[in-house]
Amino acid sequence: xxxxxxxxxxxxxxxxxxxxxxxxxxxxxxxxxxxxxxxxxxxxxxxxxxxxxxxxxxxxxxxxxxxxxxxxxxxxxxxxxxxxxxxxxxxxxxxxxxxxxxxxxxxxxxxxxxxxxxxxxxxxxxxxxxxxxxxxxxxxxxxxxxxxxxxxxxxxxxxxxxxxxxxxxxxxxxxxxxxxxxxxxxxxxxxxxxxxxxxxxxxxxxxxxxxxxxxxxxxxxxxxxxxxxxxxxxxxxxxxxxxxxxxxxxxxxxxxxxxxxxxxxxxxxxxxxxxxxxxxxxxxxxxxxxxxxxxxxxxxxxxxxxxxxxxxxxxxxxxxxxxxxxxxxxxxxxxxxxxxxxxxxxxxxxxxxxxxxxxxxxxxxxxxxxxxxxxxxxxxxxxxxxxxxxxxxxxxxxxxxxxx
Amino acid sequence: xxxxxxxxxxxxxxxxxxxxxxxxxxxxxxxxxxxxxxxxxxxxxxxxxxxxxxxxxxxxxxxxxxxxxxxxxxxxxxxxxxxxxxxxxxxxxxxxxxxxxxxxxxxxxxxxxxxxxxxxxxxxxxxxxxxxxxxxxxxxxxxxxxxxxxxxxxxxxxxxxxxxxxxxxxxxxxxxxxxxxxxxxxxxxxxxxxxxxxxxxxxxxxxxxxxxxxxxxxxxxxxxxxxxxxxxxxx
Numbered sequence: 001x002x003x004x005x006x007x008x009x010x011x012x013x014x015x016x017x018x019x020x021x022x023x024x025x026x027x028x029x030x031x032x033x034x035x036x037x038x039x040x041x042x043x044x045x046x047x048x049x050x051x052x053x054x055x056x057x058x059x060x061x062x063x064x065x066x067x068x069x070x071x072x073x074x075x076x077x078x079x080x081x082x083x084x085x086x087x088x089x090x091x092x093x094x095x096x097x098x099x100x101x102x103x104x105x106x107x108x109x110x111x112x113x114x115x116x117x118x119x120x121x122x123x124x125x126x127x128x129x130x131x132x133x134x135x136x137x138x139x140x141x142x143x144x145x146x147x148x149x150x151x152x153x154x155x156x157x158x159x160x161x162x163x164x165x166x167x168x169x170x171x172x173x174x175x176x177x178x179x180x181x182x183x184x185x186x187x188x189x190x191x192x193x194x195x196x197x198x199x200x201x202x203x204x205x206x207x208x209x210x211x212x213x214x215x216x217x218x219x220x221x222x223x224x225x226x227x228x229x230x231x232x233x234x235x236x237x238x239x240x241x242x243x244x245x246x247x248x249x250x251x252x253x254x255x256x257x258x259x260x261x262x263x264x265x266x267x268x269x270x271x272x273x274x275x276x277x278x279x280x281x282x283x284x285x286x287x288x289x290x291x292x293x294x295x296x297x298x299x300x301x302x303x304x305x306x307x308x309x310x311x312x313x314x315x316x317x318x319x320x321x322x323x324x325x326x327x328x329x330x331x332x333x334x335x336x337x338x339x340x341x342x343x344x345x346x347x348x349x350x351x352x353x354x355x356x357x358x359x360x361x362x363x364x365x366x367x368x369x370x371x372x373x374x375x376x377x378x379x380x381x382x383x384x385x386x387x388x389x390x391x392x393x394x395x396x397x398x399x400x401x402x403x404x
Numbered sequence: 405x406x407x408x409x410x411x412x413x414x415x416x417x418x419x420x421x422x423x424x425x426x427x428x429x430x431x432x433x434x435x436x437x438x439x440x441x442x443x444x445x446x447x448x449x450x451x452x453x454x455x456x457x458x459x460x461x462x463x464x465x466x467x468x469x470x471x472x473x474x475x476x477x478x479x480x481x482x483x484x485x486x487x488x489x490x491x492x493x494x495x496x497x498x499x500x501x502x503x504x505x506x507x508x509x510x511x512x513x514x515x516x517x518x519x520x521x522x523x524x525x526x527x528x529x530x531x532x533x534x535x536x537x538x539x540x541x542x543x544x545x546x547x548x549x550x551x552x553x554x555x556x557x558x559x560x561x562x563x564x565x566x567x568x569x570x571x572x573x574x575x576x577x578x579x580x581x582x583x584x585x586x587x588x589x590x591x592x593x594x595x596x597x598x599x600x601x602x603x604x605x606x607x608x609x610x611x612x613x614x615x616x617x618x619x620x621x622x623x624x625x626x627x628x629x630x631x632x633x634x635x636x637x638x639x
Binding site: 143 | 455464499512544546547553558559601
């Protein structure tokens with residue numbers, strides 16, 4: 001069952017559960033009762049709540065399978081060189097290792113690729129955009145964004161559809177994923193299938209999770225000490241990195257209230273008046289409110305050890321450097337264009353107050369963060385590239401000379 | 405074009421309009437009901453498209469459009485004296501998933517996925533000094549509104565254009581990108597303007613459109629749209 005919080009959602013779930021596959025006939029030619037479409041079954045870790053799903057995009061195995069093929073397909077870029085997976089790599093918690101993401105045409109993004117671990121639980125998407133509420137519409141940003149170019153598909157909608165329509169595998173997968181839709185391959189189908197696949201990317205088998213389920217040997221003693229520090233009022237980490245995914249920005253079925261938070265953590269203070277560097281000032285870039293200067297979403301911390309470098313702009317290299325940032329209650333940049341004392345940022349969150357740790361405690365805190373690495377998730381074949389060749393199924397895409 | 409009289413090559417030129425109406429002699433305003441005319445018009449919004457998808461415009465679409473089609477219930481006694489329309493996409497249609505919208509609101513190049521709103525006006529050109537100068541007009545300073553799923557924007561940036569002396573049988577409307585960029589130095593436009601509230605490059609184009617910008621108040625009249633008789637120019 002899918003999304004039981006509202007009657008409208010309940011209706012959609014019922015429709016999905018009782019849709020029928022057409023065309024079945026018994027051996028003797030008499031009509032056979034239609035086969036009920038399988039109800040989608042979430043494969044969630046023990047104790048995990050069910051992700052919310054938009055009423056107009058119920059989950060199905062067929063849709064997830066299609067979305068997985070699209071996610072890994074380089075035909076989803078203007079020049080056939082990039083897929084979603086180019087920047088969202090499974091082994092890296094569906095992030096990458098660059099400070100700034102680089103798109104299909106080589107243009108650098110101002111931001112660090114966000115990991116997609118447990119993205120289904122996030123009621124607001126990307127680093128700092130209070131308007132971006134659904135994976136379906138968020139997918140349009142990398143596909144069609146022009147400043148910067150990511151997948152580089154702006155103005156190429158028809159070309160994209162034609163590319164996919166030329167592959168009988170996609171015609172089959174779309175028909176199965178959207179059985180009620182006779183219109184063939186569509187943009188709305190593409191974004192819905194990718195969103196459905198992304199919602200299955202649930203991680204909950206880290207040493208921390210196994211210890212929580214009673215396997216006391218799963219975490220090291222150092223990581224357990226780090227856990228105590230993480231959840232202490234002395235450090236205040238959990239105020240912004242609490243909940244099932246270690247972020248305050250969380251929602252799921254039965255939660256009652258979606259919670260959305262943005263915080264300024266004192267990473268910059270370029271003018272002594274709280275400014276972040278021009279070109280990326282967080283939520284202020286959307287709302288143009290001074291109070292939103294430097295406010296970003298606290299990312300979830302699951303698999304954080306494999307997603308370095310850190311922060312919205314990849315400007316912090318290691319987890320130990322991240323801890324140093326919060327120990328100081330903000331970052332001081334002594335010289336250069338971004339010179340400034342971040343701890344004195346007037347817009348800084350009240351929870352970023354600074355604290356002292358012994359060297360041993362500092363190692364323990366990092367060990368706790370490392371214990372959130374879920375190797376089952378990072379290697380799960382359910383989430384891996386489904387295409388037989390490693391080129392990401394760019395086959396059949398003719399390169400147009402001079403096209404970007 | 406511009407204060408340095410720069411030679412330019414236009415590479416994109418598209419805009420949305422809505423709330424089209426005629427003003428009649430007694431001062432009353434008679435709304436024009438825009439036809440649903442796929443792919444150019446739907447839900448009262450019309451796309452005008454002056455690029456042909458070839459040459460320097462090859463990122464665009466081959467189809468072009470220089471007219472708006474609709475009905476207006478005029479009586480024989482009502483004499484039309486003016487034309488009024490709003491540049492852009494109305495707020496009620498501006499912040500949705502474009503894969504669920506009707507054409508022309510499906511165009512990815514006329515949408516800011518990042519800001520979840522449409523580009524009301526997209527003009528791009530190249531100069532010898534700079535590879536691209538762009539002018540993308542759209543709503544900014546946006547935040548989730550009071551109703552679930554709604555968005556309200558502090559700077560809607562939808563200029564209402566009123567053109568007096570409209571002869572409904574003869575006149576046509578000119579959209580003059582020379583007037584749009586008249587007070588900008590295209591030699592130092594630094595990439596142009598995406599309606600960013602803190603980008604000083606935007607100021608002259610906003611003034612030309614009759615819009616306020618930052619501390620700069622809205623000028624009395626816009627300069628980009630004017631009426632023209634076929635064969636003779638008039639203001």
